[in-house]
Amino acid sequence: MAKDEKYKWNISTGTYPQIDPHSKVKHKIIQDYIRSYITVLMSNQMIxxxxxxxxxxxxxxxxxxxDDGxxxxxxxxIIALDTVRQTVAEINILRKLAREVVAKYYFVDIxxxxxxxxxxxxxxxGYSHLINKDIFPLKSRFTNALPALISQIKKFKFSERALFLLDQYAYKDVPFSSIRTIFQKVGNAEVLLxxxxxxxxxxxxxxEENRKALQNIDLEKYIPWAKLASFKATMRHEWQHLIQRFLAEGILKESGAEFMxxxxxxxxxxxxxTYWFxxxxxxxxxxxxxxxIHWKYGNHFSHSMTPALFVGYDTKRDIQVTDQHNLGFGEEHFFDSVTGKRIENELSELLPRQxxxxxxxxFGSMMKSMANGTxxxxxxxxxxxxxxxxCKDIEVFDKDSGTRRRKGSSIxxxxxxxxxxxRSMFFLPPISMVQKGKIEIEDD
Structure with a gap:
């Protein structure tokens, strides 16, 4: 994935750049997701x-x-090509009639x-025989190539499934209007940005030039410009976390996606x-x-987005990189099993209210409704x-049999x-709602 001038390839001299540890984590996420993508789609053995x-x-x-030099x-x-090939081989182990993944690859660089x-x-x-047949290397700016790419995807007779890997260097190369176009025109698209x-x-x-930069990527209207100076003056560190929330909201809305x-x-x-993947x-x-997959590679979290639920990877907390154990304190700490328990405890209080x-x-509809908030x-x-x-604050029943669930893991x-x-008094509705007859409370 192309980066700034730090990352240069030159075929005449045979020189190419060294990868950083944080980019390797990103590649692992891509690899695992492509493998999971295919495995989930082909979970029905009859496909x-x-x-x-x-x-x-x-x-x-x-x-x-x-990164070891x-x-x-x-x-x-190459990760995409190898992963598809390996995953197809894995799903066909011990099968007499092989199943197939028909894939087209478009590799774009300016x-x-x-x-x-x-x-x-x-x-x-060993992929040269597929160039201009299934593999299409394209010299172009991505946004310029996008209309033709969408046209090719829609002509693909097998499906409009498309995974876009957009590892832009800054934040200005892909305006969210382009991503919105992807979701509007491609039936089954996903984007990794x-x-x-x-x-x-x-x-x-x-x-003005700062506002213009965000306007060019369709996020200008999500920044509270009039309050920005006040935020910086009164919230020395917190203002950045607040802006992250505004940006996340804008990204989801402007992208045209439903889940993020x-x-x-x-x-x-x-x-x-720090950057977002x-x-x-x-x-x-x-x-x-x-x-x-994010939980698999996360080693850190912060409160920047929602309480205790913003997961990520910090290179300084990877002992394979630093050769030492790092312990964090306060709002951000070393990511281990305690993290999941802490989130579980917080949700135990929040979910009954919801x-x-x-x-x-x-349960499925609740997960969908809260997917972008946790x-x-x-x-x-x-x-x-x-x-x-x-604690008998909530009840869970099997939809078909009416069987009451006794533990969360069986839901x-x-x-x-x-x-x-x-219900416990903690979850009783306001008296005004009961008096107006909006809610009936059973008295056993």
Missing amino acids: PRIGINIIDGFCGGGIYKD VGVHYGSP KKDNINYLNAILNEK TFNVDSLIDYLSER TVFFITPYGANPR IHLAKSYRANAVMKE IYQQPVQT MANESIVREALHMPIL KSSDILMPAAQ
Whole structure:
């Protein structure tokens, strides 16, 4: 994935850049998600084939020196190709009739040197026979290539499934109008987007050129410009967290997606600038799968977005990088099993209130409604509901049999959640609502 001038590929000299540890984590997330994407789509053993388009909008030259300075690390185009091939092989183990993934790959980069180097790596890896057949390296600015890419995806006879990998260097290369176009015109699209949030926030001021930069990516109207100076003066550190919330809201709305996860990544260094690795989708299942992967690679969290639920990766907290154990304190601390328990405890208090506000709902519908407000996955939410069940604050029933669930871990997606008939006083509605006859309280 292409970056700034730090990342240069030159086929004539055979030189290519060294990858950073934080970028390797990003590549692992991409690899795991492609594998999970295919596995979930083909979970029905009777499906003979699926089609998928993978578009890498900032593909780079396809190869890096490993961060140890010795080995080789392949870039996102090769990761995509290898992962699809390996996953197909895995799902066909012991099968007499092989199943198929029909994939088209579009690797886009604005620099000719990067595309030239990528072509050489594709040849080295044994993919050259697929160039201009299933693999299409394109020298172009991504936004310029997008209309033609969408046209090709819509012509693909197998499906409009498309995974866009948009690892832009800054935050200005992909306006959210382009992402909105993707979701409007491509039937089953998902986007993985790098967004340099710290760089953007550092740049914020009320000067016209600053506002224009955000206007160009469709986020200008989400910044409270009139209050910005006051925020900076009265909230020395908190104002940045507040702006992050405004930006996250704007990104979701302007993208046209229904579901979003934000995974923050902090590079190594004295003054690292944190960026977001954002997953955007219209499918709740896609959102849930990505959250599981984020939990796998998260080693840190903060309160920047929602209480205790903003998960990410901090290079300084990776002992494989630093060779030492780091312990954080206060609002941000080392990410371990305690994190999940803390989130579970917080949700145990919050969820009964949410269930009371919407008295009858399924577990699945509740998860969809809260998906953009929490990084908690389904297993954490199930455990968070265990104590409210024991305390008889809520009741959970099997939709078909009416069987009452006795523990949170046994809750199914179709189960019905409702306030318990005998609720604790803590969850009773306001007297005014009872007097107006809006709610009936059972008296056993």
